[in-house]
Amino acid sequence: MSGGVLAIVSFAGAAPDRGSLEALALARRLAADSGADLEAVVVADASSGRAAAALLGSSRVATAIIVQHDRLTVDHPDGWAAAIGQVVKARTPAAVVGAGTERGNDLLARVAADLGLPMAANCVVIEPGDRYRLTRQRWAGSLLEDCWLDAPIRLMTVAPNTVAVDEAIAGATPTVEVVDVVLTERDLALHVASREAPERGKVSLADAKVVIGGGRGVGSTEGFGDLEELAGLLGGAVGGSRVVTSAGWRPHADQIGQTGLRIAPDIYIACGISGAIQHIVGCKAAKHILAINSDPEAPIMSVADYAVIGDLHAIVPAISAEIRRRAAARA
Amino acid sequence: MRVLVCVKRVPATGGRILLTADGSDIDVRHLGFTVSPHEECAVEEAVRIIEAGGGASTVLTLGPAAAEEQLRDAMAIGIDQAVLLETDGRDWDPVAAASAIVESIRAHEATDGPYDLILFGNESADSGGFQVGIRVARALDRPCVTGVKSLLPGDGRFIARREAAAGGWESFELPLPAVVSVKEGINLPRYPSIPGRLRAKKKEIDRSTPAWQPGGLEKIVLRLPREELTAAEVIGRGPDAGPAVVDLLVRIGVVDG
Numbered sequence A: 001m002s003g004g005v006l007a008i009v010s011f012a013g014a015a016p017d018r019g020s021l022e023a024l025a026l027a028r029r030l031a032a033d034s035g036a037d038l039e040a041v042v043v044a045d046a047s048s049g050r051a052a053a054a055l056l057g058s059s060r061v062a063t064a065i066i067v068q069h070d071r072l073t074v075d076h077p078d079g080w081a082a083a084i085g086q087v088v089k090a091r092t093p094a095a096v097v098g099a100g101t102e103r104g105n106d107l108l109a110r111v112a113a114d115l116g117l118p119m120a121a122n123c124v125v126i127e128p129g130d131r132y133r134l135t136r137q138r139w140a141g142s143l144l145e146d147c148w149l150d151a152p153i154r155l156m157t158v159a160p161n162t163v164a165v166d167e168a169i170a171g172a173t174p175t176v177e178v179v180d181v182v183l184t185e186r187d188l189a190l191h192v193a194s195r196e197a198p199e200r201g202k203v204s205l206a207d208a209k210v211v212i213g214g215g216r217g218v219g220s221t222e223g224f225g226d227l228e229e230l231a232g233l234l235g236g237a238v239g240g241s242r243v244v245t246s247a248g249w250r251p252h253a254d255q256i257g258q259t260g261l262r263i264a265p266d267i268y269i270a271c272g273i274s275g276a277i278q279h280i281v282g283c284k285a286a287k288h289i290l291a292i293n294s295d296p297e298a299p300i301m302s303v304a305d306y307a308v309i310g311d312l313h314a315i316v317p318a319i320s321a322e323i324r325r326r327a328a329a330r331a
Numbered sequence B: 001m002r003v004l005v006c007v008k009r010v011p012a013t014g015g016r017i018l019l020t021a022d023g024s025d026i027d028v029r030h031l032g033f034t035v036s037p038h039e040e041c042a043v044e045e046a047v048r049i050i051e052a053g054g055g056a057s058t059v060l061t062l063g064p065a066a067a068e069e070q071l072r073d074a075m076a077i078g079i080d081q082a083v084l085l086e087t088d089g090r091d092w093d094p095v096a097a098a099s100a101i102v103e104s105i106r107a108h109e110a111t112d113g114p115y116d117l118i119l120f121g122n123e124s125a126d127s128g129g130f131q132v133g134i135r136v137a138r139a140l141d142r143p144c145v146t147g148v149k150s151l152l153p154g155d156g157r158f159i160a161r162r163e164a165a166a167g168g169w170e171s172f173e174l175p176l177p178a179v180v181s182v183k184e185g186i187n188l189p190r191y192p193s194i195p196g197r198l199r200a201k202k203k204e205i206d207r208s209t210p211a212w213q214p215g216g217l218e219k220i221v222l223r224l225p226r227e228e229l230t231a232a233e234v235i236g237r238g239p240d241a242g243p244a245v246v247d248l249l250v251r252i253g254v255v256d257g
Helices: A018-034 A046-059 A077-091 A102-115 A185-189 A222-234 A242-246 A277-283 A312-330 B037-053 B065-076 B094-112 B132-140 B194-202 B238-252
Strands: A005-012 A038-043 A063-068 A095-099 A119-127 A132-138 A143-149 A154-158 A175-180 A192-196 A210-214 A237-240 A267-271 A288-293 A306-309 B002-007 B056-063 B081-086 B117-121 B144-153 B157-163 B169-175 B178-182 B206-208 B217-223 B233-237
Touching (some): A005 A046, A018 A038, A018 A046, A018 A102, A038 A046, A046 A175, A077 A102, A095 A102, A102 A119, A102 A154, A102 B132, A132 A154, A132 B217, A237 A242, A288 A312, A306 B238, A312 B238, B002 B037, B037 B056, B056 B065, B081 B094, B233 B238
Parallel strands (some): A005 A095, A038 A063, A063 A175, A119 A154, A210 A267, B056 B081, B081 B206, B117 B178
Antiparallel strands (some): A192 B169
């Protein structure tokens, strides 16, 4: 069959990862709007692909496609691009929707280049038609662009944290199709040669429920001690604005913003951060934002839900002291 | 070693983006111009690779005549040569941009020999298409790794390291010639020196004018996202705010009551 909407789904453990759930949600809406079937191609090693595919009924997938090749693993970016390219050529879907994560954009861009098709990254709205009318993010989401996508097969990724993930439905199972792909040595040449595990015991900034961010107002590497202490008490992680990573006060991996991490914690506590748009796009997905700043007019105040005005080096230790006091009173 | 680094001139936005009245573009009347932080790092990486191993570096941009400024900025910190693919200022979509860059690379390689390494920033700051580097690599049939935060030279190859999706790091062995898109953090770019700026001012720029072509993506209009711009609720001033903040943390559920 042809004309369906094909979602690209990768997995974190047994479940589709967050970016893939977002891709499935937008693909499902597009399929409904254009009266097409929702199909999914599973990006997983052959051994785990079957179990993964069976789960996709809960995401309203009608047909789940497993790619079979004895040498293809998730560590082969070009191999997966070639495999998905073959699936797309064989099925000629109307549209392909992938995750707008680093890897999702990388994968679909490879597919697009191989098939000679345009690709729109980080879409938030897809309106089908002869030409698709899209809304996509520019400037990491500080700006939106309405645009036309004119192609026989429309390749699109979904901007992270912009689409509500569909609730899983119980009991549905997709038709599972196993597809053999033919890969050349060139397709399999590029692969992950070695891995280093994440640092143990450290709360990851990307996953932390509480993130304490520091900006120019923190003043120095040592100035982050107050923030570290509070993060430790809250089981949170510490990050910073581009100013602090460029100054070397924090490693670059701690940068929150357009060229660093996008975070979505329960609360983001922004300390001494003025709030340039390049920083705001990295933290605006937080459920709550508390700004601690000596300047009540700082731009961060227009995106924060709550504010405490004053010197962060007096306020942050006071918060830590209050948490300790209450814990001691309970004990 | 011959290294090419590709950059894009973009407005230096800071506090708020303002649009032109018709929404066709960013209002740049009061803005300076720059390249993305990823690209600043790509330029610095090219300079360091040549400093360490010898050879020559080239910076290339597709953009208006004024993008000469970004080419001179790159030469001011040590890039040897510059190529300007001059446009009339219209948007080039990623397919069209990649195709013009590939054509220029092929022409330069035919006369001067191949580039061992072609560097890009991970994504442009403005349109954020995440694909020009990959398209160039595929057209030239060279391996490409994106999101690279460390690039170590070896015997006829590079080890390219990037953050893994599940945390930690993953490394690729890249035979040359290769294409790499780098992320900010791979290095800390230097500031240009005064003599560097003066040298850069005098250098020749290789100019050509590729013909604009449609690529399948066409901008209709730009919009600012509808934001719930609210004044933050001030819950306290100075260190006396401790209890109010902890009350808030309890209410949100990140601290036990």
